[in-house]
Amino acid sequence: MQRFLIAPSILSADFARLGDDVQRVLDAGADVVHFDVMDNHYVPNLTFGPMICSALRNYGITAPIDVHLMVSPVDDLITQFADAGASYISFHPEACQHLDRSLQLIADKGCQPGLVFNPATPLHYLDYVMDKLHHILLMSVNPGFGGQSFIPGTLDKLREVRSRIDASGQNIRLEVDGGVKVDNIAAIAAAGADMFVAGSAIFNQPDYAAVIQQMRDELATVSSK
Numbered sequence: 001m002q003r004f005l006i007a008p009s010i011l012s013a014d015f016a017r018l019g020d021d022v023q024r025v026l027d028a029g030a031d032v033v034h035f036d037v038m039d040n041h042y043v044p045n046l047t048f049g050p051m052i053c054s055a056l057r058n059y060g061i062t063a064p065i066d067v068h069l070m071v072s073p074v075d076d077l078i079t080q081f082a083d084a085g086a087s088y089i090s091f092h093p094e095a096c097q098h099l100d101r102s103l104q105l106i107a108d109k110g111c112q113p114g115l116v117f118n119p120a121t122p123l124h125y126l127d128y129v130m131d132k133l134h135h136i137l138l139m140s141v142n143p144g145f146g147g148q149s150f151i152p153g154t155l156d157k158l159r160e161v162r163s164r165i166d167a168s169g170q171n172i173r174l175e176v177d178g179g180v181k182v183d184n185i186a187a188i189a190a191a192g193a194d195m196f197v198a199g200s201a202i203f204n205q206p207d208y209a210a211v212i213q214q215m216r217d218e219l220a221t222v223s224s225k
């Protein structure tokens with residue numbers, strides 16, 4: 001399994017040329033397409049739905065699409081995104097009605113289930129569902145907008161989640177999202193993350209390949225666990 005995955009958030013992509021821009025970032029070396037779904041209810045912003053996901057698939061995007069649902073309720077959109085070609089689907093535990101049922105729904109639809117934690121969401125939601133998780137997404141900003149600054153306290157929370165994953169013996173990806181840049185990605189990896197969402201740090205640069213390579217160079221400095 002590839003140790004570190006880079007997942008550009010298309011929230012910062014060029015929406016007028018989305019297919020081309022997503023293909024460009026994949027050609028530049030990205031591993032996964034991160035897809036931020038906001039409903040102007042759970043979060044104070046509105047983005048895109050399953051039609052855009054299926055449009056990317058129809059355009060020819062074959063990389064994994066990592067759908068982060070910032071919506072409430074969640075089940076209907078889980079079904080719609082799975083049918084639209086999502087690969088991974090995560091949601092916020094406090095935004096759903098029946099945590100175990102929603103995780104099972106993702107798996108039953110053939111996708112990889114994940115749970116998302118905001119900076120101040122307690123981790124007890126993990127207590128009875130570790131065996132159902134493909135990934136845990138730790139927000140390092142409050143959700144809703146790209147281009148915010150990484151909240152430093154997230155590093156301690158990452159270490160805590162990494163300990164829980166290691167203690168569980170499960171093979172669960174630890175993803176981090178918000179304010180990830182070339183100059184902090186090594187510290188984030190050292191705290192236990194192995195999947196990195198970056199929106200503005202990649203899409204706001206003219207040369208996507210250069211910034212992704214800089215991130216990989218930084219990650220290469222992080223010693224093995």
Ligand SMILES: O=C(CO)[C@@H](O)[C@H](O)COP(=O)(O)O
Pocket residue numbers: 009011012034036068141142143144145146147148177178179180197198199200201
């Ligand atoms: O989900 C979110 C925000 O809610 C993130 O995916 C951000 O979109 C990441 O953007 P940057 O902080 O990397 O610009």
